[in-house]
Amino acid sequence: xxxLDAVLFLPLIGFLLLLMIPKSNPNLSRIAALVISLxxxxxxxxxxxxFSGALPEGFAFVHDSEWVSSPxxxxxxxxxxxxxxxxILTTLLTPISxxxxxxxxxxxxxxxFAFLILLEFGLxxxxxxxxLFLFYVFWxxxxxxxxxxxxxxxxxxxxxxxxxxxxxxxxxSVLMLAAIIYLYxxxxxxxxAQIQSMLQSGRLALSSQAEMLLFLAFFIAxxxxxxxxxxxxxxxxxxVEAPTAGSIMLASVMLKMGTYGLVRFCxxxxxNAAHKSAHWIIGLAVIGILYGALVALVQPNMxxxxxxxxxxxxxxxxxxxxxxxxxxxxxxxxxxxxxGISTGALFLLVGYLxxxxxxxxxxxxxxxxxPAPNLAIVFLIxxxxxxxxxxxxxxxxxxxxxxxxxxxSFSATVFAAVGVILxxxxxxxxxxxxxxxxxxxxxxxHMPDLSGREWAAILPLLLLxxxxxxxxxxxxxxxxxxxxxxxxxxxxxxxxxxxxxxxxREVANAR
Amino acid sequence: xxxxxxxxxxxxxxILPEIILTLAGVAVMFMEAVFTNDDQRKIFGPFSxxxxxxxxxxxxxxxxxxxxxxxxxxxxxxxxSFFRALVIAVGVIAILSSTEYxxxxxxxxxxxxxxxLFSIVGQCVMVTANELIMIFIGLEISSIASYVLAGYLRxxxxxxxxxxxYFLLGSFATAFxxxxxxxxxxxxxTTNLDHIRSALQTSTPxxxxxxxxxxxxxVGFAFKISAAPFHIWAPDVYxxxxxxxxxxxxxxxxxxxxxxxxxxxxxxxxxxATRWEPIVWSCALASMVVGNFAAIQQSxxxxxLAYSSIAHAGYILVALTANSSTGSAAAMFYLAAYAFTNLxxxxxxxxxxxxxxxxxxxxxxxxxxxxxxxxxxxLTIFLLSLIGxxxxxxxxxxxxxxxxxxxxxEVWITVLGLLNxxxxxxxxxxxxxxMYFKDPTDAVENLDAPxxxxxxxxxxxxxxTLILGIFPGWVLDIATRAALK
Numbered sequence: 004x005x006x007l008d009a010v011l012f013l014p015l016i017g018f019l020l021l022l023m024i025p026k027s028n029p030n031l032s033r034i035a036a037l038v039i040s041l042x043x044x045x046x047x048x049x050x051x052x053x054f055s056g057a058l059p060e061g062f063a064f065v066h067d068s069e070w071v072s073s074p075x076x077x078x079x080x081x082x083x084x085x086x087x088x089x090x091i092l093t094t095l096l097t098p099i100s101x102x103x104x105x106x107x108x109x110x111x112x113x114x115x116f117a118f119l120i121l122l123e124f125g126l127x128x129x130x131x132x133x134x135l136f137l138f139y140v141f142w143x144x145x146x147x148x149x150x151x152x153x154x155x156x157x158x159x160x161x162x163x164x165x166x167x168x169x170x171x172x173x174x175x176s177v178l179m180l181a182a183i184i185y186l187y188x189x190x191x192x193x194x195x196a197q198i199q200s201m202l203q204s205g206r207l208a209l210s211s212q213a214e215m216l217l218f219l220a221f222f223i224a225x226x227x228x229x230x231x232x233x234x235x236x237x238x239x240x241x242x243v244e245a246p247t248a249g250s251i252m253l254a255s256v257m258l259k260m261g262t263y264g265l266v267r268f269c270x271x272x273x274x275n276a277a278h279k280s281a282h283w284i285i286g287l288a289v290i291g292i293l294y295g296a297l298v299a300l301v302q303p304n305m306x307x308x309x310x311x312x313x314x315x316x317x318x319x320x321x322x323x324x325x326x327x328x329x330x331x332x333x334x335x336x337x338x339x340x341x342x343g344i345s346t347g348a349l350f351l352l353v354g355y356l357x358x359x360x361x362x363x364x365x366x367x368x369x370x371x372x373x374p375a376p377n378l379a380i381v382f383l384i385x386x387x388x389x390x391x392x393x394x395x396x397x398x399x400x401x402x403x404x405x406x407x408x409x410x411x412s413f414s415a416t417v418f419a420a421v422g423v424i425l426x427x428x429x430x431x432x433x434x435x436x437x438x439x440x441x442x443x444x445x446x447x448x449h450m451p452d453l454s455g456r457e458w459a460a461i462l463p464l465l466l467l468x469x470x471x472x473x474x475x476x477x478x479x480x481x482x483x484x485x486x487x488x489x490x491x492x493x494x495x496x497x498x499x500x501x502x503x504x505x506x507x508r509e510v511a512n513a514r
Numbered sequence: 515x516x517x518x519x520x521x522x523x524x525x526x527x528x529i530l531p532e533i534i535l536t537l538a539g540v541a542v543m544f545m546e547a548v549f550t551n552d553d554q555r556k557i558f559g560p561f562s563x564x565x566x567x568x569x570x571x572x573x574x575x576x577x578x579x580x581x582x583x584x585x586x587x588x589x590x591x592x593x594x595s596f597f598r599a600l601v602i603a604v605g606v607i608a609i610l611s612s613t614e615y616x617x618x619x620x621x622x623x624x625x626x627x628x629x630x631l632f633s634i635v636g637q638c639v640m641v642t643a644n645e646l647i648m649i650f651i652g653l654e655i656s657s658i659a660s661y662v663l664a665g666y667l668r669x670x671x672x673x674x675x676x677x678x679x680y681f682l683l684g685s686f687a688t689a690f691x692x693x694x695x696x697x698x699x700x701x702x703x704t705t706n707l708d709h710i711r712s713a714l715q716t717s718t719p720x721x722x723x724x725x726x727x728x729x730x731x732x733v734g735f736a737f738k739i740s741a742a743p744f745h746i747w748a749p750d751v752y753x754x755x756x757x758x759x760x761x762x763x764x765x766x767x768x769x770x771x772x773x774x775x776x777x778x779x780x781x782x783x784x785x786x787a788t789r790w791e792p793i794v795w796s797c798a799l800a801s802m803v804v805g806n807f808a809a810i811q812q813s814x815x816x817x818x819l820a821y822s823s824i825a826h827a828g829y830i831l832v833a834l835t836a837n838s839s840t841g842s843a844a845a846m847f848y849l850a851a852y853a854f855t856n857l858x859x860x861x862x863x864x865x866x867x868x869x870x871x872x873x874x875x876x877x878x879x880x881x882x883x884x885x886x887x888x889x890x891x892x893l894t895i896f897l898l899s900l901i902g903x904x905x906x907x908x909x910x911x912x913x914x915x916x917x918x919x920x921x922x923x924e925v926w927i928t929v930l931g932l933l934n935x936x937x938x939x940x941x942x943x944x945x946x947x948x949m950y951f952k953d954p955t956d957a958v959e960n961l962d963a964p965x966x967x968x969x970x971x972x973x974x975x976x977x978x979t980l981i982l983g984i985f986p987g988w989v990l991d992i993a994t995r996a997a998l999k
Contacts (some may be wrong), residue, residue: 072987073991074917111884112930143904145906146903147903154950154951162951165947166943169943175902177932177933178933180916180932181916184920184928185925188917188920198802379916431557472916
């Protein structure tokens with residue numbers, strides 16, 4: 004029993020506890036959800052402890068025991084620099100989502116918070132699984148609560164959005180399941196590290212065609228989740244229709260399942276196919292960056308605007324991952340966290356506006372800064388973070404991605420940089436139309452400033468924006484060390500290397 | 515062989531479950547005639563359950579004494595024991611979920627229970643049969659009882675339609691089966707499965723004719739498991755029959771028919787596998803596609819579940835295409851998983867349909883989650899299992915099947931099957947949509963709480979679904995040891 008086990012299973016226990024709370028007492032459900040999620044967050048901070056100072060080799064907090072004997076499916080979990088911060092991001096955003104839904108969710112309260120905590124279980128599981136099968140199980144578990152969150156508590160077209168979300172992800176993931184079974188048949192194990200080392204050492208040799216098909220099976224599942232252009236169409240629907248908490252968890256954490264999968268599985272397991280496909284994937288990423296930004300520019304709906312900005316920002320992550328450079332990968336992973344923080348904050352703030360005015364149309368606002376100056380300031384900080392102002396978090400990630408990408412493909416970098424400019428355009432324009440100008444009479448009456456609960460939800464995110472933007476030392480060493488390992492594993496493999504030569508090369512590498 | 519003329523004690527021990535169930539069935543018929551007041555007649559249900567549980571115990575203990583019985587006509591091996599336990603367990607849950615229904619429809623007759631018991635006897639004979647004539651006899655015992663059950667509410671025209679269709683088409687299909695049996699006997703001079711196998715291995719009989727005979731028998735079996743293109747009866751029969759009977763038909767007789775299909779094709783027709791594998795392959799694909807795409811169109815939940823059961827028959831046939839012991843183990847696991855899941859789903863539908871089965875349209879389920887959250891949650895578990903979401907039985911069922919066929923290097927059927935399961939997700943989700951995302955209608959407003967028998971049936975099925983989904987190892991171990999080689 005490690006801290007990690009506790010962090011993983013407390014949400015499940017919390018889910019069951021929440022189910023037992025009587026329906027007639029919604030406040031108790033709210034408080035219980037908050038207490039449970041805060042408790043999980045506090046415990047999860049203990050995970051970071053072992054990554055300060057000397058970094059562990061490989062995985063920390065490993066727990067490896069049998070789940071199913073035949074085929075050998077193992078409960079094998081552990082974290083490294085890549086998953087550590089994603090887990091903490093999940094545990095941080097869950098209590099924030101609880102706070103965001105405090106008043107907004109007023110019917111079927113108990114079920115809502117139960118699903119929210121169950122979602123946390125699935126998400127944490129995805130990031131800590133070191134067994135391919137276990138990974139797939141958690142990957143699917145996350146789908147179900149999110150489906151209900153969108154479908155029950157969403158806006159008008161919620162059913163369409165929920166079903167589309169479920170089917171898109173499910174269709175993508177069944178192909179991944181086929182690939183996982185195929186790998187198992189060849190390797191005799193689901194264990195990530197074992198399969199990795201078998202592929203690496205050539206004990207498990209895949210033909211280049213098989214490697215490409217496996218790569219694509221994983222890649223499509225992840226690309227749908229990221230989402231990479233042109234598989235992104237479920238995202239605007241899901242985001243717009245989801246309740247605030249759903250949007251936050253979806254954008255901040257769930258999309259990272261896809262990018263995490265790319266870094267964890269696609270690169271180290273199938274490096275040759277990844278290198279071979281890099282050029283068109285980079286192409287799609289750049290198209291996504293520009294397309295997402297351009298579509299965001301013309302959105303009349305705030306949530307849709309933020310949703311398309313996610314398509315654009317996640318394009319940067321994919322670009323960084325497939326640059327195969329240390330900077331690019333560092334930037335990509337950092338950008339995953341940044342996007343979680345800043346887009347989470349934006350969805351939270353859009354939720355605040357919606358609670359006050361019950362509209363997501365930008366044209367329904369204008370002059371909000373006058374009645375609600377604090378809300379305006381907070382929104383401004385989140386906006387500036389999102390467009391990549393130096394000293395705020397996104398700048399670091401975007402800069403590193405662009406630098407890394409420039410080594411691989413300078414033209415892609417140029418186009419991606421245009422995306423940065425466009426993001427300033429659409430975000431500032433949104434800000435201007437919403438907060439400046441003269442406030443209408445009806446708006447002023449319904450626009451109280453931030454309440455204590457709202458401050459509590461947004462403040463941690465603001466602090467993190469500044470912290471991550473100005474003192475990367477807290478986060479970067481663990482990420483960077485792990486990325487170096489992943490890059491090392493992701494070098495193109497030369498087929499049929501005689502063992503003697505390989506030994507010579509390994510000795511040379513060791514020097 | 516005078517020694518075999520009088521069966522020994524151990525042979526009776528091996529078929530004790532069948533004996534218990536037959537006697538119990540006859541006893542129920544007698545009690546039906548003798549008991550006149552309603553209080554006395556309440557005993558039928560509990561009595562049948564006790565008999566089934568006794569048969570279950572007998573069947574489990576007989577599995578410790580494997581071997582043949584009655585001049586090699588029956589064989590009690592791991593495979594037979596697994597399926598015998600399964601069909602008996604199915605009977606228990608089916609009876610638990612029907613008692614309340616029968617009282618509601620004012621038709622709580624003893625013959626219902628007797629018919630279920632007899633039909634289970636037939637299925638037990640089927641799964642233990644080691645030669646074609648016994649298979650045929652078992653199939654007929656089971657089928658004739660099923661035909662009557664499908665038309666049990668005889669004043670209801672839908673029941674009549676259902677029973678008549680089932681009977682006519684069923685007899686027609688059985689004729690194909692019997693014709694195939696006759697051919698095989700003509701070709702090999704035996705009806706014993708092992709002897710047929712060795713005769714076909716020597717390839718003295720013309721293999722093309724043996725292949726044709728296998729095809730004829732496959733038609734008969736495919737009808738019983740409702741595999742496309744022999745599935746046309748299933749939607750009409752399931753829709754017309756009483757709900758608990760539909761649930762029972764979709765798992766019990768089906769599991770037994772799959773058992774003999776697997777046994778006959780993997781043992782007797784093993785030597786000509788290359789001839790029948792393409793047939794099974796195309797039937798599997800056709801069933802998945804037809805079942806899933808037709809289910810999308812349905813508005814009646816019984817009909818939808820009927821098409822879904824056609825699709826699931828397709829998945830299990832996929833396992834047979836692997837023609838390996840892992841494939842057979844996967845099919846066994848899947849049938850067990852599917853039995854719990856589908857019985858549970860039908861039990862919830864039974865509860866919800868109410869008197870006269872007024873509410874069987876999917877839209878009637880609107881808002882069920884707000885009036886009966888527990889029942890809605892259980893139905894959710896069953897539907898997620900039918901979709902194949904992890905931590906439910908259905909997921910591991912699909913996983914084992916597709917693993918078995920990938921072992922056999924059949925990549926395309928795997929990919930097609932998995933894509934099909936994504937299509938299937940759509941129509942199962944529709945029920946979740948109406949249950950959870952829509953506001954309650956009149957249909958659910960005045961819903962009484964479920965009775966105790968139904969509750970046990972639903973919770974037991976849900977428990978089975980979750981246990982098989984979280985700790986699949988032990989059932990798979992049993993299946994792997996019992997699988998046909």
